[in-house]
Amino acid sequence: MQKGSITNRVWYKIRLIAASDHKTACNSGSGKAIVSFLFIMNVRVRFAPSPTGFLHIGGARTALFNWLYARHTGGTFVLRIEDTDAARNTQEATDVILHGLRWLGLDWDEGPASNNPAGPSKGDYGPYFQSQRGEMYKKRVQELKDKGMAYESEGAVKFKMDRNPIVIPDLVVGDVRRELTDREQVDPDFVIIRSDGQPVFHFVNVVDDLDMRITHVIRGEDHLTNTAKHIALFRAFGVEPPKYAHIPLILNPDGSKMSKRDTGASLQSYMDDGSAPEAVVNYLCLLGWSPKENREKLPLEEIVKLFDLPQVLRHNARFDLDKMKWLDGEYLREMNDDRFRELGAQALRRAGFALDKYPADYVKAALTTCKGKIKRFGELGAYAGFYFSDEVKIDPALAEKEFTDEAKARVKKLRAAFEQLPQFVAAELEKALKATAAELGIKAGPLVHPTRLACTGAAAGPSLYHLLEILGRDKVLQRLDIH
RNA sequence: GACCCUAUCGUCUAGUGGUUAGGACACCGCCCUUUCACGGCAGUAGCAGGGGUUCGACUCCCCUUAGGGUCGCCA
Secondary structure, eight states, X not given: OOTTOHHHHHHHHHHHHHHHHHHHHHHTTOOHHHHHHHHHHOOEEEEOOOOSSSXXXXXXXXXHHHHHHHHHHTOEEEEOBOOOOTTTOOHHHHHHHHHHHHHHTOOOSBEESSSXXXXXXXXXXXXXXXXXXXXXXXXXXXXXXXXTSEEEETTEEEEOOOSSOEEEEETTTEEEEEOOOHHHHHOOOEEEEOTTSOBOHHHHHHHXXXXXXXXXXXXXXXXXXXXXXXXXHHHHTTSOOOEEEEEOOEEOTTSSBOOTTSTTOBHHHHHHTTOOHHHHHHHHHTSSOXXXXXXXXXXXHHHHHHXXXXXXXXXXXXXXXHHHHHHHHHHHHHSOHHHHHHHHHHHHHHTTOOXXXXXXXXXXXXXXXXXXXXXXXXXXXHHHGGGGXXXXXXXXXXXXXXXXXXXXXXXXXHHHHHHHOSSOSHHHHHHHHHHHHHHHTOOSHHHHHHHHHHHHSSSSOSOHHHHHHHHOHHHHHHHTOOO
C-alpha cells in the first residue's frame, strides 16, 4: 500500500458522507442505521503515555498529532495511561502528564476524569489506566493459550510469533516489510506475561487498542519495527490491526537523541520559561508537518482544518529553540492585554517578586509597558523587576560606562527639572528631558541612557518616559540621585 | 551483529522530470527609533557522494556515506 492509499482515501470519504447524512437523518428523526454505520467508521485515536515523571516534547507532539487527527476527522481522542510498571509509576508522574496536556489545550474525549487510577473516567471503554485492566489481560492471555498461540516458558508466558516477514502498512512511511533480525531468527517468540505475572507493553498495548476500538495508531517512529509484533498479535486475536502512522522523532540541535536532560526536552521547561501554550502547539506542528503556502504562524482552528496524516514528513526534525522563541514572541505580542498581564504577574510571582505589596493599578500599568517587548514571560524578572524592587541592581560595567562625571552632572540637571514638573506624566517627562538636552546642547540619547540605567539598572527595557511615570516622582528622584 | 526508517540553506520546511530551487528562524548591512523589541529594505547560505533511467534530474531506480530507530521478563 502506498502513502495516502486509495483504501484510506475511500474509507475517509465514506466517513465524510456518513457524517453529512447523519446530520440530515437525525434532523428527520430516522438516523438509527446511519448512527451504527458511523460508529464503525468513526476515527478513534489514542495517546498512551507511560507516567515517568515528565512529559517529553516528542510525546507532547505525538499527543498533539493524535488530537489534531481526531479533531480533523471528527473522531475521538482517547487518553490511556500505561502505568503497568508499578515500581516506576507514581501519582505525581501521572499528574505531570495530565497537567501538561491540559496546559497545551489537548482535551481528551475519553480517558481519566481524575488523576487517580482507581477514580472516575469518561468514555465507555474504561478503565483508562492499565493498572486497572488486569482482568482483561488475563482473559486475553487465556484466549491466546486456548488458540495455541501462547505458551508458558520459565514462568513467563510467550507469544508464538509469526516466522514470516510482516508487511506494515503505514500512512506516513508507506509499506514496510519487516524481516526478522538475526537474534529474532534464533527465537522469534517474545514474552507477553512476565514471570511475576505482569503483562508487558507489546501485549497490553495491543489488547487495549483492540478493546478500545482504536482505528488509527499514531505514535513515534521508534515503534515502527516493533509494529510487526503488534500486527501478529492482532491477527492472533482474529482481528484486523488498526491503521498505523509512525511520525518522525524530534532530535537535539546536533542530531542526537533528545533525552530527559536536554534543553527543551521536557514540556515543563516551557511552562517554567513562560512560553504561551499556543506558541508551543504551533511550533510543534511545524516539526514534521507543514501548512504549506509559506505559512508558519497560524491559529489552531486552521491547523485542525489542514492537518492530515499522509502529509506528515518521513524524516526526523531537530529542535530549534530560536524559532520556538520567535513564535513565543509573536504570540505574546498579539495576546490580549488582560491575559498578558495575568500570565506576566504569575511569572513574576514565581520569580519571587512580591507583587501584592504594590497597588493593582501600578502592577497593571507596569506590566502593560512590557507588552510587545518580551518573547517569553520568563524574561520579565530581568526586564521589569525594577518596578518591584526597592534597590536597583546596576551592572558595574554599565555603570562605569554611563555614569561619567559629565553624565552625572547632566542627570543632576535633569533631576532638578523633573523635580519641578507640575505633572509627572510621560508626555511632560519627555518634554522636560528634551528641553534639558537642548539646554545642554546635546541630543536626547546621552541623557536617556544614564537615566534609564539609574532607574532600571539595565541598558534595555520598556519605554523610558512611561516607565518613569509609572515609577512615580519619589522613586525616580531617589534613583536619579547618583553618587 | 541483524533488521527498519531517513537525507533540499546552520535549523524548520515548499518543491513530486524542464523553477533565476521559494518561505521562515538564525546571522549580516541599512532605515526607523530614547533603549530593547517591532516594522521596512537588502544580503550570505542548500539539493550528501557515485552510478544509472531520460532529450532533460532536487524530483524515479541502485550503491555508498551519514544520521536516527529497533532487536528486553522497559514503555
